[in-house]
Amino acid sequence: MRRDVNGPGGSGSPKFAFVAWLAARDRLSTMDRISKWDHRVDETCVLCKREPESRNHLFFECVFSASVWEHLTKGILLSNHSNVWQDIVFIISDERMEGKKRYCLRYAFQAAIHAxxxxxxxxxxxxxALPITAVMKMVEKGVRNKLSILRTKRVKG
Known part of the structure; x- marks a missing residue:
């Protein structure tokens, strides 16, 4: 079954949704993919400088991105929190999850991937690049602002 990380009704930001869509299909030019065209490239993740860069590493196994993801979602996901790509996609695709919570998680997912x-x-x-604390604050503020706008516009759900 195909998991749609954008969900019904899309998302709040087309550029966030587009990058998440590319990531979901493993079509971003991560270094593991680039190395297939050019074997001379350094595949090391530039964010953590520890592991080879792949989609799954970059989102959210890398210590940098795992910190951003945890900062955004640990309080929402509690014991379900994960930094494993497949687990995250499964969680945010769960149609049984309450609608507002699912929207918040999907938007946080897209905003984190984009940042x-x-x-x-x-x-x-x-x-x-920005320090990780600045990235975390920027993404959190962006998510909070989006939710605040939806609340003031009294968007249903």
Missing amino acids: IWRERNKIRHNEK
Whole structure:
């Protein structure tokens, strides 16, 4: 069964949804994929500098991205919290989960993926990346702002 990380009705941000869609299909140009075209590339994750970069490592097994994901979702997921890609996709695809909680998790998932991918690309292209605390605050604030906007607009559900 195909898991749709965007869910019915899409998400709140098309650019977040698009990057998450690419990640869900393992179509982002992670270093494990690039190395198939060019064997000379360094596959090491630029965020943790410990493991080879793959989709599953980058989202959310890397200590950098795991910290961002945990910061956003540990309080919501409690004992169900995971940093394993397949587990996360299963959790956020569970149609039995209460709608508001599922929306919040899906939006946090998309926002985290977008922010992590962006920070990864900054480093890959020799730009100055943000410290992890700044990334966590930025993503959390973005998610909170989105939810606040929905609340003020009185969006159903």
